[in-house]
Structure formats: structure tokens, C-alpha cells
Amino acid sequence: MQTMAFFVENAFYIIESIGIVAFAVSGIILARQKDFDLVGMYIIACVTAFGGGTLRDLILDRTPVYWISHSEYPLFILLLVTFFYVFPKIGIKEKWLTVPDALGIALFTISSSQIAMECNLSPTLVAIFATMSATFGGLIRDVSCNEIPMVYRKSSLYASVAFIGSVFYMCLLALTIDFGIASILSIFFTFFLRIFAIYFNWRL
Numbered sequence: 001m002q003t004m005a006f007f008v009e010n011a012f013y014i015i016e017s018i019g020i021v022a023f024a025v026s027g028i029i030l031a032r033q034k035d036f037d038l039v040g041m042y043i044i045a046c047v048t049a050f051g052g053g054t055l056r057d058l059i060l061d062r063t064p065v066y067w068i069s070h071s072e073y074p075l076f077i078l079l080l081v082t083f084f085y086v087f088p089k090i091g092i093k094e095k096w097l098t099v100p101d102a103l104g105i106a107l108f109t110i111s112s113s114q115i116a117m118e119c120n121l122s123p124t125l126v127a128i129f130a131t132m133s134a135t136f137g138g139l140i141r142d143v144s145c146n147e148i149p150m151v152y153r154k155s156s157l158y159a160s161v162a163f164i165g166s167v168f169y170m171c172l173l174a175l176t177i178d179f180g181i182a183s184i185l186s187i188f189f190t191f192f193l194r195i196f197a198i199y200f201n202w203r204l
Contacts, residue, residue: 011183012111016053016066017073019107024049024077025100027141028084034145042081044144049077051137052108056129060119098198101138101150102161106190108134109165110183123170130166135159157197160204165190 027048031041050067057065067073112133116126135151135158142149151159169186173179196202 011180012114015107015111015183015187019104019111020049020053020067020073021076021080022100022107023052023104023137023141024080026097026104026138028081029097029100030141030145030147032084032088038081038085041085042078044141045077045081046074047144048104048137048141049073051140052112052133052135053137055136056112056115056133059129060115062115098195102191102194102198104137105134105158105162105194106165106187108137109162109190110169110186113166113169113186114183117170117173123167126170127163127166131159131162134162155201155203157194157202157204161190161194161197164193 024045027045028041031044034040036044050065050073053067054065057063109130113126113130116129121129139149139151165186168189169182172182172185177185
């Protein structure tokens with residue numbers, strides 16, 4: 001019970017923090033594949049981790065932008081990037097990119113959905129807003145690395161995963177399911193939906 005109470009009390013910070021780390025790792029993986037230097041890796045990791053949340057906060061006029069209020073985020077990413085740069089022999093395969101990217105999408109989908117709901121947006125706008133926030137960082141990452149953005153590829157479900165995950169989250173809350181449980185279920189649902197979409201090549 002104490003664990004659940006702690007999660008509910010600090011849910012946004014926990015979800016946002018894990019999402020930032022997940023997206024940062026996805027940026028580091030791609031930057032490593034492109035053989036970027038330390039500064040390049042750090043920039044890619046930061047724009048991937050902070051891109052979607054920054055877009056969200058600017059649109060909703062939430063100031064200061066969340067990562068400016070939490071200086072530990074840029075510092076931790078710097079330490080993470082430095083670790084992977086100093087130890088280049090630690091193998092990172094390109095296919096591993098899908099796991100942290102999927103996790104980042106799932107976490108940012110739910111956190112952004114909650115913020116949009118607190119701003120009294122309609123359910124449709126909440127889902128659209130969550131989709132934009134969850135995919136924008138990956139979009140900047142791919143463009144910066146001269147890759148066709150995942151969100152534009154004719155491949156397995158990507159942006160649709162965030163939209164569906166947001167709708168799923170709102171449905172759970174509408175059923176008066178506890179906020180903490182609804183958040184956890186929705187994160188797992190969105191994450192595995194993306195993983196299964198890749199594995200089974202689901203498309204719309």
C-alpha cells in the first residue's frame with residue numbers, strides 16, 4: 001500500500017523520468033550507430049529525451065519547461081552519454097533501439113495524456129496531443145541523424161500506438177479505475193502494443 005501511495009503521489013515525476021531515460025538511450029543508440037562524437041551524442045540524446053515534453057509544455061504554456069525545472073535530467077543524460085562514449089566496446093545493436101523507443105512512447109503517452117486532461121481538453125484533443133508529445137522527440141532524433149523518421153515510415157504501427165494508448169488510458173479512468181493502476185496498465189498496454197506491432201508487422 002505504501003508503494004502504491006508513493007507512486008500516486010509522485011506518479012508524474014516517476015513516469016516522466018523513466019520516459020526521459022528511455023528516449024535518451026534510444027538517442028544514444030542511434031548516435032553510436034552514426035559514430036557521433038561526445039557532444040553529438042549528448043545533443044541527440046537531449047533532443048530525443050526532451051523534444052516531446054518541450055513541445056507539450058510550450059503549447060500548453062507551462063513554464064518553465066519541465067526539464068529546466070529539473071536540472072538533474074540534463075546532468076544524468078550527460079553522465080549516461082559519457083559512460084557509453086568512454087566504454088565504446090559495450091555492444092549496442094541497432095535493433096535494440098525499438099525497446100527504449102517503445103518504452104519512451106508508452107511513458108510519454110500516459111504522462112502527456114494526464115496533463116492534457118488536467119487542462120480540460122476534449123478526449124480527441126487529449127489523444128492527439130499525447131501522440132504529438134510521444135513521437136516528437138523520436139522525430140527530431142531521426143531527422144538529426146539523417147534517418148527517415150519512424151513516424152513517417154510505411155512500417156508497423158508507431159504514432160497510432162500512442163493514440164490508442166491514450167484512448168485506453170482515458171477509458172480506464174472513465175471506468176473509475178484507480179489512477180495509479182490505470183497508469184501502470186496503460187503504460188504496459190502501450191509498450192507491448194508497439195512491441196507486438198513490430199514483431200507481427202501490424203499496419204493500418
